[in-house]
Each structure stands twice: as C-alpha cells, then as structure tokens.
Amino acid sequence: MNTVETVASATHNLQPLISDFGLILITAALALLLFKKIKQPLVLGYLVAGFLAGPHFLFFPTVKEVSSVEVWAEIGVIFLLFSLGLEFSFKKLMKVGGTASITAVTQIVTMIAIGYLVGQWIGWKQMDSIFLGVILSISSTTIILKTFDELGVKAQKFAGIVVGSLIVQDIVAILMMVLLSTIAVSQQFSGGELLQSVLKLVFFLTIWFVAGIFFIPTLLKKAKNILTDEMLLIISLALCLMMVILADNVGFSPALGAFIMGSIIAETTQAEHIEHLVKPVKDLFGAVFFVSVGMLINPETLYEYALPVAILTFVVILGQSISSTIGALISGQPLKQSVQTGMSLSQIGEFSFIIATLGMTLNVTSDFLYPIVVAVSAVTTFTTPFMVKFATPFSEFLERKLPRRWIKRIARYSANAQSIKLVTTWQVVIRAYMVQIVLHTIIITAIILLSSKMILPLVEHSKFGNAIAALITIIAISPFLWALSLRRVAVKEVQSLLDDRKYRAPIIMMILFRIGLAIFYIGFLLNIFFSPGIAFIALICAIAIYYFFPKKLHEQYLKIENHFLKNLNDREVAKVDRRYANLTPWDGHMTTFEIAKESNIAGKTLEELRIREQMGINVAFIKRGEIMVKIPNRKERLFPGDEICIIGTDAQVEDFKKYLHQNEIEVPDAVKEDQISLQQLELKKENEFIGKSIGQSQLREKTNGMVVGIERNGKRLLNPESNLVLEKNDILWVVGDKKLMSALFKE
Incomplete structure (x- = not known):
C-alpha cells in the first residue's frame, strides 16, 4: 500500500470520529444558545443536546461511533475533576471549620441511608440501592456556584457555609468512589477490605500531596520567567495526566488522580492563571461528557420508570434540604442561614454522573439507573435557582409560624455553640503527636518501599550493592526518623502536662512510643536489604550514628519543612482572600469588595464617606497591591483598585454593594474615542x-x-x-x- 492509499485509509477511518465530534459540538452550540436565551442552566442544554444526538431520538442526525464518544467523555471527566481540584485545595478543606463539615457529613450520611432505603423499597437490587444512596448524597458544585453568580448572593453569609460544605462533599465523594470500587469488586461488605481501602487512600493522598507541594510549586517558580501561556498549559495538563497514570497504576480511579493534581496546583501562586488556561479545555471536554450523559436518556426507560424519577426527585429536593438544614442547625447556625444553606444544596450534578458512570463501568448497576439519575439531575438543576430565591422568604415564614420557644431555643443554642471554642491542653498534645506520628510514618514507609522497588533491583547483584542501597535509604529517611522520634511539638502544653503527675506517665509513654517506632523502621529497612544477623549489627551502628548527629538531622529536617511550608503558603502570601471568613455568633461576616476605577468614592477618606454612620458596617482591612492596611483609621483614603474588607450583616453588605454601584460613573455603550x-x-x-x-x-x-x-x-x-x-x-x-x-x- 503506497503513502497516498495509507493517508486515504486513515482519513476514511477518522471520518466517523470527526463527523460525530462535529455533530456533538453543533448540537451543543445550538442548545446552549437556546438555554442561554431562556436563562436556564447550561448543563441542561448539554443534556438536551446529547439526547438529540443520541440513538433514542430518530428525527435528528445520530452519533455513529458511541465508543469514541465514551473515550472523550472519560477525558472530559478527567479535566472536569482537574478543574474542580484547582478550585478545591486541601488548605480550604482545613479552613472550612466545623459548620461546613457537620452540615456536609449530616447531609451525606442521611441521604445515603434514605437513598438506600428508597431503592430497597422500590425493589431494586442491593448494589443499585447502594450506588443510589451515594448518588443522591452529593450536591453539584458547578450548578450551585453558577446559580450564586447569577443571583448575586455570593457575598451573603450562608454562601460561605455552602461553599465549605461543597468542599467537604468533594473529598467525601472521592472517598466514596474508592469504597464503591472495593465493594463492587468484592461484592460484599467486608469491614477489613473497606478499612484497607481507606488506609490505602490516606497513604497515597498524603504522599502525593506532600511530594506534590514540595516539588511542583518549586518547579513552576524556577521556570516562571521562561514559561509562556502555551508552555504552562502543556505542563499543567502533563502533570494532570501523570497523576492520572499513577492513580490508575495503584488501583484508583483516574478521576481521583486528576482531582489530586488539581488540588496540589491550587496551592501554587499560578493557580488562577492555570485555571484560566485550562478552562477552555475543561469546557470543551466537559461539554462532551455532559452530552454523552444526555445520549443515554431513553424516553422509553424514563416513561417506564416515571414514578421512581418523580419519587427520587422529591427525595432529593426535600431530603437534601432538610438534612442540610438540620446539619447547619446542629453546627450552631441561626435558623435563617440554616434554611438558606439547606435549600441551596437541594440538587445532584456532576459527581452523581461520575459515580453512576463508575457503576456502569464496573458492570454492577442496572441499565435503568443511569438515565434515572440524569432525569433527576435535570429536574433538580432546573429547580435550584428557585430554591435559592425562596430560601429567605421561607425562613421568615418559619420564624413566624414556629412556636416562639423553639425560635428562642435555636437562637440560644446558636449563640452557645458558636462561643464554645475551648480546646484542652491534652487535646492539643494528642493532636500534635498524632500528626507527627501519622505524617512521618507515611513518608518513611513510602521512601522505604520506593527504595526496595526501584533502587534495590539495580544494585542487589553487585558486591556492596545492598549496603549502598541501605545507606542511601537511611540517609533519605534520617531527617524524618529524627522528627518522628525526637522532635519536640506543643512544647508548652507538654511541659504543663509533665508538671501534672496525673499526665506524666502517658506523656512519657508517648515519647517512648515515638522512639520505639523510629527504631522499628530502621530495623524494617535493614531487614529488607540484609539477613537478620547483619541487620541487627547494622541497626546498632545506625542507632549510634543517629544518636551522635541530632543537630545535623535537625537542621536538615528544618530545611525540608521550611521549603514545604513556603510552597504551601506562597499563594496566601501573594493574595489574601477573606471572602468566606465568618465572625460568629453574630449575623455579621466579612466580605471583600474592589473599588472600581470609575468609582466616585475613590480618593476620599473613610471619614468623608461616613460608611459606618450611614450603613452600620466596619472596615476590617484595605489591601492595596502588596500593602495591607489593617483596621484603617478615619483618615485612610481609598484608591482605585483597592480591596476593602467590610464587616456587616447580609442586609448591610447588600446596602454597601448597592452603594458602590450607585457611585460608579456610568460609561456610555458607545464611546467616541475622538471626542x-x-x-x-x-x-x-x-x-x-x-x-x-x-x-x-x-x-x-x-x-x-x-x-x-x-x-x-x-x-x-x-x-x-x-x-x-x-x-x-x-x-x-x-x-x-x-x-x-x-x-x-x-x-
């Protein structure tokens, strides 16, 4: 076959792929224009486009190569979760606090139980019911954030709780995907296997996060001056796909790897820039994913299962609203914010699709589950803006109708719960020791396993190969062994407990346990490389060397730790983001606004503006470039581009927002440049x-x-x-x- 024939054959093979891709994009574009015009969520437009291009709608051109679309859809899931990871970051998870965590966990546990029971009540298989419970428990980050933007409620206090809850839900959804994979493979609820899966997930998450934060921000900073947008995009996608491969190789979902890499890059100073560059790629393949979801909508199946769709839609809207509201109330939020939070979280979306796809891929769920989930998601996506809009009137209605003693008890509980911040000395010490033990145990174990898999096979046949490999490994883990065994943490608290005879013995036991654990790891390492007799002699020598050089190990560990913390905190140093910070127990909260270049208030002092006197709000800080003016005085002047953080209630924040808009100079639609x-x-x-x-x-x-x-x-x-x-x-x-x-x- 000559070259021309080869090219012609390749073109012929590619033709269905290209035509299908073109059909998907054309249909999606038309649907998006329509849904944008009628002001409906764009996700619904993608689903409709998929239905029109799918095999179940005969009055429209149909996609021929469904298998190719499925491949693109898998790529779409990867980039969708990579993008979610860029918005996520593990530091945000640590900062969401008890309110969001309690709200999210209450919702998830309640909805998993309700979903499972409803599935069993309808008569579905046990595996269908399990997947249904998890599917119904996860709200849609994409839909909620889009709705908040369109309704302009991002500055309100409840929005911060919702965003925090979504962050917790994202990480729980990842955990659920791992657990569901384990259950699907074993086809049984083995507690040991589930625990093993959780420990495996924690191990790899810790290693990937620590190693990623240590190396990736440094790489991006070193190459910052030579990186173009094109190079940064390619490097970001390469890192994403590298983590996808790693996750797949250790038995996790590729989507998990994409999410983890996104969350690592989210801690870098270039996170916003990378997010901006990746967005078109995510939008393109994300569209293909949602269109592929729409292609699975079978009208006959929906007609057959119309009653389950109606029941599950009712369960999602009512169940998620009530469970989230109860969770927010338990966490100590007032009734109004709790109702607003609950009604905002009353839908399912992208993670539900991904989990349903997982069930199909593993061949453990019935064919009807996926289209039912799509239908429920479509309806709840449509109802979300109305639920958010009517949350405030409904909360006011409840305040009027509920017994006064209930309202008073809720308000009293909220104030008391928010004021409880006491952490005992013993809790501080336990937490510090647990972090030291768990973190360094995982790092040391990972280095030893990596060395045994990669270094030992290269040198084991040479004369001193094992000794060289063991020496390299011990040098690598020595700073972490020192931190595990001898590093002092929570110094003041530990000393105060040592002074108390009641706690002296437990503290000493914890210290000895850390030292013993370090010695065990040295022995474990040497036993891999040598026979037991030689390993014991080497252990004595290693402990002696380890004992005589603590200062060097201390210095080396501090260098590693400082480098890690610098990379971890660089983004916060570069940009202070206090949009979701809360002040409790009051309804007042902190919100950041930017002074527009055209604003009439630019150039005036706070005394001249009389913001506090007119609207009752206070200014917490003013950020001007790299300069932070904390608690500014009355003489402080505002300049164009300043970020001003105010403290006030939702109503006061809304008044200030209107005040800023009223003081912006109106720019004509068509400005004559030559005037x-x-x-x-x-x-x-x-x-x-x-x-x-x-x-x-x-x-x-x-x-x-x-x-x-x-x-x-x-x-x-x-x-x-x-x-x-x-x-x-x-x-x-x-x-x-x-x-x-x-x-x-x-x-």
Whole structure:
C-alpha cells in the first residue's frame, strides 16, 4: 500500500470520529444558545443536546461511533475533576471549620441511608440501592456556584457555609468512589477490605500531596520567567495526566488522580492563571461528557420508570434540604442561614454522573439507573435557582409560624455553640503527636518501599550493592526518623502536662512510643536489604550514628519543612482572600469588595464617606497591591483598585454593594474615542495669542481643555502656569474637545 492509499485509509477511518465530534459540538452550540436565551442552566442544554444526538431520538442526525464518544467523555471527566481540584485545595478543606463539615457529613450520611432505603423499597437490587444512596448524597458544585453568580448572593453569609460544605462533599465523594470500587469488586461488605481501602487512600493522598507541594510549586517558580501561556498549559495538563497514570497504576480511579493534581496546583501562586488556561479545555471536554450523559436518556426507560424519577426527585429536593438544614442547625447556625444553606444544596450534578458512570463501568448497576439519575439531575438543576430565591422568604415564614420557644431555643443554642471554642491542653498534645506520628510514618514507609522497588533491583547483584542501597535509604529517611522520634511539638502544653503527675506517665509513654517506632523502621529497612544477623549489627551502628548527629538531622529536617511550608503558603502570601471568613455568633461576616476605577468614592477618606454612620458596617482591612492596611483609621483614603474588607450583616453588605454601584460613573455603550484629543498649535507671526499669557488667551474656555505643555527654543515645559506669556514660534500642546480645537486652529 503506497503513502497516498495509507493517508486515504486513515482519513476514511477518522471520518466517523470527526463527523460525530462535529455533530456533538453543533448540537451543543445550538442548545446552549437556546438555554442561554431562556436563562436556564447550561448543563441542561448539554443534556438536551446529547439526547438529540443520541440513538433514542430518530428525527435528528445520530452519533455513529458511541465508543469514541465514551473515550472523550472519560477525558472530559478527567479535566472536569482537574478543574474542580484547582478550585478545591486541601488548605480550604482545613479552613472550612466545623459548620461546613457537620452540615456536609449530616447531609451525606442521611441521604445515603434514605437513598438506600428508597431503592430497597422500590425493589431494586442491593448494589443499585447502594450506588443510589451515594448518588443522591452529593450536591453539584458547578450548578450551585453558577446559580450564586447569577443571583448575586455570593457575598451573603450562608454562601460561605455552602461553599465549605461543597468542599467537604468533594473529598467525601472521592472517598466514596474508592469504597464503591472495593465493594463492587468484592461484592460484599467486608469491614477489613473497606478499612484497607481507606488506609490505602490516606497513604497515597498524603504522599502525593506532600511530594506534590514540595516539588511542583518549586518547579513552576524556577521556570516562571521562561514559561509562556502555551508552555504552562502543556505542563499543567502533563502533570494532570501523570497523576492520572499513577492513580490508575495503584488501583484508583483516574478521576481521583486528576482531582489530586488539581488540588496540589491550587496551592501554587499560578493557580488562577492555570485555571484560566485550562478552562477552555475543561469546557470543551466537559461539554462532551455532559452530552454523552444526555445520549443515554431513553424516553422509553424514563416513561417506564416515571414514578421512581418523580419519587427520587422529591427525595432529593426535600431530603437534601432538610438534612442540610438540620446539619447547619446542629453546627450552631441561626435558623435563617440554616434554611438558606439547606435549600441551596437541594440538587445532584456532576459527581452523581461520575459515580453512576463508575457503576456502569464496573458492570454492577442496572441499565435503568443511569438515565434515572440524569432525569433527576435535570429536574433538580432546573429547580435550584428557585430554591435559592425562596430560601429567605421561607425562613421568615418559619420564624413566624414556629412556636416562639423553639425560635428562642435555636437562637440560644446558636449563640452557645458558636462561643464554645475551648480546646484542652491534652487535646492539643494528642493532636500534635498524632500528626507527627501519622505524617512521618507515611513518608518513611513510602521512601522505604520506593527504595526496595526501584533502587534495590539495580544494585542487589553487585558486591556492596545492598549496603549502598541501605545507606542511601537511611540517609533519605534520617531527617524524618529524627522528627518522628525526637522532635519536640506543643512544647508548652507538654511541659504543663509533665508538671501534672496525673499526665506524666502517658506523656512519657508517648515519647517512648515515638522512639520505639523510629527504631522499628530502621530495623524494617535493614531487614529488607540484609539477613537478620547483619541487620541487627547494622541497626546498632545506625542507632549510634543517629544518636551522635541530632543537630545535623535537625537542621536538615528544618530545611525540608521550611521549603514545604513556603510552597504551601506562597499563594496566601501573594493574595489574601477573606471572602468566606465568618465572625460568629453574630449575623455579621466579612466580605471583600474592589473599588472600581470609575468609582466616585475613590480618593476620599473613610471619614468623608461616613460608611459606618450611614450603613452600620466596619472596615476590617484595605489591601492595596502588596500593602495591607489593617483596621484603617478615619483618615485612610481609598484608591482605585483597592480591596476593602467590610464587616456587616447580609442586609448591610447588600446596602454597601448597592452603594458602590450607585457611585460608579456610568460609561456610555458607545464611546467616541475622538471626542477629546491632544493637538499641537504652532504660534506664527500672525497668531492672536502671541504676547498674551495662557490665562488671557482663554484657550481653556475656547477648547474646553487645557495647555499641558509648551516647546520653546527646543526645550519642553510641562504643565505651564497660567501667567506664562506666549511667544512667537512657541508650540503649544493642548488637550481638549477635538471639534472646538479644529475650528479654533483653522482660524
């Protein structure tokens, strides 16, 4: 076969793929235009486009190669979760606090139980019911954030709780995917296997996160000056796919790897830039994913299972609203914020699709489950904006209708719960020791296993190969062994407990346990590389060397730790984001706004603006570039581009938002660029302005402008005074109305 025939054959093979891809994008584009016009969620547009292009709608061109679409859909899931990871970050998870965590966990546990029971009540298989429970428990981050943007409620207090809950839900969804995979493979509920899966997940998450934060931000910072947008995009996607491969190789979902890499990159200073670059790729393949979901909508199946769809839609809207509201109340939130939070979380979305896809891929769920989930998601996506809108009126209705003693008890519980922040000394010490033990145990174990898998096979056949490999490994883990066994943590708290005879013995036992654990790891390492006898002798030598060089190990560990913490905190140092910070127990919370360049309040002091007197809000800080003005005084002046953080209730924040909009200068839709211009005027012999001062010449009045400069005898004079006398051959630079200047200069 010659080259021409080969190319022709390849083109023929590619033709269905290209035509299918074109059909998907054309259908999606038309559906999106329609749904944008009628102001409905775009996800619904993708689902409708998929239905139209799918095999179940015969009055429209149909996709031929469904298997190719499935491959693109898998890529779409990867980039969708990579993008979610970029918005996630593990530091956000640590900061969401008890309120969001309790709300999310209450919702998830309740909905899993309800979903499972409903599935069993309908008569579905046990595995269908298990997957259904998990599917119904996860709200949609994409839909909620889009709704908040469209309704302009992001600045309200409940929005911060919702965002925090979504962060917790994302990580729980990842955990659920791992557990469901384990259950699907074993087909039984083995507690040991589930525990093993959880420990495996924790192990790899810790290693990937620690190693990723240690190396990736450093790589991006070192290459910052040579990275173009194209290179940064390629490197980001390469890192994403590298983690996808790693996750797949250790038995996890590829989507998990994409999510983890996104969350690692989210801690870098270039996270926003990378998110901006990745967005078109995510949007493209994400669209293919949602379209592929729509292609599975079978009208006959939906007609057959119309009753389960209606029941599950009711369960999602009512169940998620009530469970989230109860969770927020338990965490100590007032009734209004709790109801707003609950009603905002009343839908399912992208993670539900992904979990349903997992069930199909593993061949453990029935064919009807997926289209039912899609239908429920479509309905709840449509109802979400209305649920958010009616949350406030409904909370006010409840406050009027519920017994007064209930309202008082809720308010009292909220105030008391928010004020309980006492952490005992013993809890601080236990937490610090657990972090030291778990973190360094995982790191040491990972290094030893990596060495035994990669270094030992390379050198085991040489004369001193095992000794060299063991020495390299011990050097690598030695700083972490020191931190595991001898590093002092929570020093003041430990000392106070040692002074108390009651706690002295437990503290000493914990210290000895850490030392014993370090010795065990040295023995474990040496036993891999040597026979037991040689390993014991080497253990004694290693402990002796380890004992005589604690300062060196301390210094080395501090270097590693400081590098890690610097990478971890670089983004926060570069940009302070307090949009979701809360002050409790009051309804007041902190919200950040930016002073627009066109704002009339720019240039004025806080005393002149009288913000506190007029609206009852306080200014927490003003961020100006790299400068942070904390608790500014009345004389502090606002400048264009300043970020101003205010403290107030939802109503006060909304008033301030309106105040900012009212003070922005309205810019016409069509601005004539040539209305004002800068022109030259050369004063010749016959010019009327010669011998007059600038003020006497009335140039300002005649041009609606001003003289900004004069060239005289080759010298330039900027911003001349009005009493400067004009001379022959002067060249005036005048800025003003173009028409007036043209008419004047022609005279």
